[in-house]
Amino acid sequence: MKIRKATPRDAEPASLVLRRSISELCVRDHENDPLILQSWLTNKTPEKFREWAEAAEDFCCVAVGDQGAxxxxxxxxxxxxxxLNYVSPDARFQGVSGALIAAIEAEAMRWGLTRLFLKxxxxxxxxxxxxxxxxxxxPETDRLRDSIYPMAKPLDYRGRLGNKA
Known part of the structure; x- marks a missing residue:
């Protein structure tokens, strides 16, 4: 597996990974409720992915398998x-999400960020x-999902990841 910066050419397969991951792996969150599921999938389109891949100020990356998938x-x-941090159901429990987070954290350190956060x-x-x-x-609740966990991880002044919040 290789982690690389996403390109607009990745839009179709990447958006499919996003949609499958949400639909198949996040059932605990959306409970197959069509309204909730649709709210998650609305912006997981090839067009939106192209925007993410082309956003010069941000970092969008993909994990690519040996066969190019x-x-x-x-x-x-x-x-x-x-x-975002989503993995294909076909690659679950193979270290893909961990590798993506490592790439995100490395990029954040290159940028000089002192903290990462997510929901x-x-x-x-x-x-x-x-x-x-x-x-x-x-945990927060919104009108469509039960629990959303605001989380953060500090980066220390030497550019190494901190483990204390």
Whole structure:
């Protein structure tokens, strides 16, 4: 597997990975409710992915398998917000999400960021805890999902990842 910066040419397969990951792996969060599922999938289109891939100020990356298939997608905004980290159901538990987060964290350090933050689903919450992210306050609820976990991970002044919140 290789992690590389996303390109507009990745739009079709990457958006499919996003849609499949949400539909098939995040059932705990959307419970197959069509309204909730649709709200998650609305912007997971090839057109929107092209925008993410072309956003010069941000970092969108993909994990690519040995055969060239896109296995996962991640997106880091210049603000330090991790906006995407999704893996293909076909590549689950193969280290793809961890490799994507490592790439995101490395890019954040190159940018000189001091903190990363995100809003985790219930499905991914443990994944982030295991990688040093910590809850920032109580879980939030929105009108469509039960729990959204605000989380953060500090980066220390020497550019290394911190493990304390």
């Amino acid at each position: 896109i296995l996962g997608v991640a997106y880091l905004a210049r603000s330090g917000e991790i906006r 985790s689903t219930a499905t991914a919450h443990r994944f982030y805890l295991e990688r040093g992210y910590r809850d920032e306050g109580a």
